[in-house]
Amino acid sequence: MRHAIMVEEKSGDRKIPVAQYTRMSTEHQRYSTENQTQFIAGFASEHGMEIVRSYQDDGKSGLSIEGRKGLKQLLEDVQRGQVDFVAVLVYDVSRWGRFPDPDEAAVHEHTCKRNGIQVIFCAEQFGNDTSLGSTLLKSLKRSMAAEYSRELSVKVFAGHRNLVQRGYRQGGAPGLGLRRQLIDEHHNVKGLLHRRDRKNIQSDRVVLVPGPAEEIATVHRIYRLFLDHGMPERVIASLLNRENVLTDYGRPWTRGTVHQILTNEKYIGNNVYNHTSYKLKIQHVRNPPDQWIRKDGAFESIVPLDWYLKVQAVIASRSHHLDDGEMLKVLAQILEKCGALSGLIIDEEDCAPSSAAYRSRFGSLLRAYNLIGFLPGRDYSYLEINRALRQRHPEVLTEIQRGIEQVGGFAHRDRETDLLNVNGEFSASLVIARCKLTPAGSYRWRIRLDTSLSPDITVVARMNHDNTAPFDFYLLPSIDFTSAFLPYAECNGFALDAYQFETLDVFYLLAARVPLAEAA
The missing domain is CATH 3.40.50.1390 (Resolvase, N-terminal catalytic domain)
Known part of the structure; x- marks a missing residue:
C-alpha cells in the first residue's frame, strides 16, 4: 500500500x-x-x-x-x-x-x-x-x-515466579557476606558475578553463595552484638564505623543498613521475591506478605536459623507493647523531627518500631502516613513550601472570586472540591505550581491538573523563584491540554505561551457582564 x-x-x-x-x-x-x-x-x-x-x-x-x-x-x-x-x-x-x-x-x-x-x-x-x-x-x-x-508483563511475572520457586535469584544486590554465582542450565558453575555484571546467556541462572570469610564474620558479629550485648542498630553502626568497617557498597554504616542485615531472609537461605512491584512502570507498590513469592532453603545460609528468629522476636517486641494510637504518636514525632517519612527514616530512629512493624500493624506504610496526615512525595526538602502553598490556595481562590465580582460577574465555590462555577456558564479550578531550581540553574514548575474535577478552564498560578508570590498565570482550556502538555519551563514555545499572562485580567474579562441597551 x-x-x-x-x-x-x-x-x-x-x-x-x-x-x-x-x-x-x-x-x-x-x-x-x-x-x-x-x-x-x-x-x-x-x-x-x-x-x-x-x-x-x-x-x-x-x-x-x-x-x-x-x-x-x-x-x-x-x-x-x-x-x-x-x-x-x-x-x-x-x-x-x-x-x-x-x-x-x-x-x-x-x-x-x-x-x-x-x-x-x-x-x-x-x-x-x-x-x-x-x-x-x-x-x-x-x-x-x-x-x-500488558500480556508481556503477565508472562514475565509468571516466568519470574517459576524461577524463584526453583531457587534462582531474580535481581538485586547480593548483600554483605553473599555473592552472586552464575550457573548454566545444567547447574554447572560458571563463576561469580561482580557488581554491575549481568548474565549474557538467556539460559544461565543466578544463585546466592557465601562470600568472603571476613564479610561473613562481620554479619555474625552484628547478630551477636544485637543478641548477646543488647546493642541497638544505631550503636552497632557507630561501633563498625569507628573501626572503619564498611558496607558491601563501601559506605559507612547506618541504623537502616544494620537493620537490613538483621531482617533480610536471604541470610538464612530463603529466596523471597515480589516485596514490591512496578508493573507497566505505572506505580511502585509494596505488596502484602501473602503476595510474596518465596522458596525457603534455596541458598546456603550464612546465619543460623535460631539467631535470625531470636532477632525477629526482639524487633517485634518493640511494638507489641504499643497500641495503635501510641505507634502513630511515635510516627508523628519522627515526622516532626525529620520533616518527612520513609522506611529508611523510620528504621534510623532508636527506640521506635521498625518500618516493618508499621506495615504489619496498619497494612502499609502509606496507610500509617495517612492516619497522621502525612502525604509522602519525592521531594521531601520542599515539604514546608508545599504546606505553605496549600494554605495559600483558598486565599487565592477568594481573590479570584473578588476579581470576578468586581467586573460584574459571580462565582460559586464548591466547598468540597474548590471548583468555581462562573456565572453558571463555565467551571474553573486553581492550581498553584511550586517553582524549583534545577541543577543546571534553570527554573521548573511542578504542575498537576486535577482531571477528576473536569474543569472547563484550569488557572495555573506559577510561583516566583522563592515561592512567595505568583510569577505568572496560564489559562488552560481542558479541551486543549493534558498532563503531558503543560508549561513546566520558563519558555515553552508559542503553542503554550500563548496562554500565558502576567495577571488574571484576561480571565476576569471572560466573566465580565456587559450591559445591553434596551431595545426600542
Whole structure:
C-alpha cells in the first residue's frame, strides 16, 4: 500500500527535510535500531526526503517516556520551534511507544502536529493522513501495542515466579557476606558475578553463595552484638564505623543498613521475591506478605536459623507493647523531627518500631502516613513550601472570586472540591505550581491538573523563584491540554505561551457582564 504523505512537496531537486526516531527495547530485540534506520532510509529516499536529524533510544522500554532521552529531546526541540525538519519518520507505532494508556502515545504525536511537525509511521499499512480509516487503524495499533505490554508483563511475572520457586535469584544486590554465582542450565558453575555484571546467556541462572570469610564474620558479629550485648542498630553502626568497617557498597554504616542485615531472609537461605512491584512502570507498590513469592532453603545460609528468629522476636517486641494510637504518636514525632517519612527514616530512629512493624500493624506504610496526615512525595526538602502553598490556595481562590465580582460577574465555590462555577456558564479550578531550581540553574514548575474535577478552564498560578508570590498565570482550556502538555519551563514555545499572562485580567474579562441597551 502506498502511504499518503501530507508534508508539502518541494519543487525541483530539493528534498524534504525530515528527522528520524528509532527505539530498541530489551524485550523486543528483533527490532534493532540499525534495521529501523535502514528501513526508514529507504522510505525517505522513495518519497524524496532527506534525513537531517536523528533521535534514538537504545535499550529503552516503550512503557513510559521517562528515561527516553531521545524522545524527550525530540519533543523539546519541536515545542521550542527550533527544528530544521518538517516531519519525523518512525518505523511503526510500537517504536513510538507501548504506553499502557494509548492516549499518551496520541498526546505526544499531537504535540508534534500542533507545532507543525508530522509524525509518519513508515512500516504501517495505514496511510499517514487524517482519513477515518487511517485514524481508526492507528488507534487500533496503539491499543494493540498497549495490550502487548500488558500480556508481556503477565508472562514475565509468571516466568519470574517459576524461577524463584526453583531457587534462582531474580535481581538485586547480593548483600554483605553473599555473592552472586552464575550457573548454566545444567547447574554447572560458571563463576561469580561482580557488581554491575549481568548474565549474557538467556539460559544461565543466578544463585546466592557465601562470600568472603571476613564479610561473613562481620554479619555474625552484628547478630551477636544485637543478641548477646543488647546493642541497638544505631550503636552497632557507630561501633563498625569507628573501626572503619564498611558496607558491601563501601559506605559507612547506618541504623537502616544494620537493620537490613538483621531482617533480610536471604541470610538464612530463603529466596523471597515480589516485596514490591512496578508493573507497566505505572506505580511502585509494596505488596502484602501473602503476595510474596518465596522458596525457603534455596541458598546456603550464612546465619543460623535460631539467631535470625531470636532477632525477629526482639524487633517485634518493640511494638507489641504499643497500641495503635501510641505507634502513630511515635510516627508523628519522627515526622516532626525529620520533616518527612520513609522506611529508611523510620528504621534510623532508636527506640521506635521498625518500618516493618508499621506495615504489619496498619497494612502499609502509606496507610500509617495517612492516619497522621502525612502525604509522602519525592521531594521531601520542599515539604514546608508545599504546606505553605496549600494554605495559600483558598486565599487565592477568594481573590479570584473578588476579581470576578468586581467586573460584574459571580462565582460559586464548591466547598468540597474548590471548583468555581462562573456565572453558571463555565467551571474553573486553581492550581498553584511550586517553582524549583534545577541543577543546571534553570527554573521548573511542578504542575498537576486535577482531571477528576473536569474543569472547563484550569488557572495555573506559577510561583516566583522563592515561592512567595505568583510569577505568572496560564489559562488552560481542558479541551486543549493534558498532563503531558503543560508549561513546566520558563519558555515553552508559542503553542503554550500563548496562554500565558502576567495577571488574571484576561480571565476576569471572560466573566465580565456587559450591559445591553434596551431595545426600542
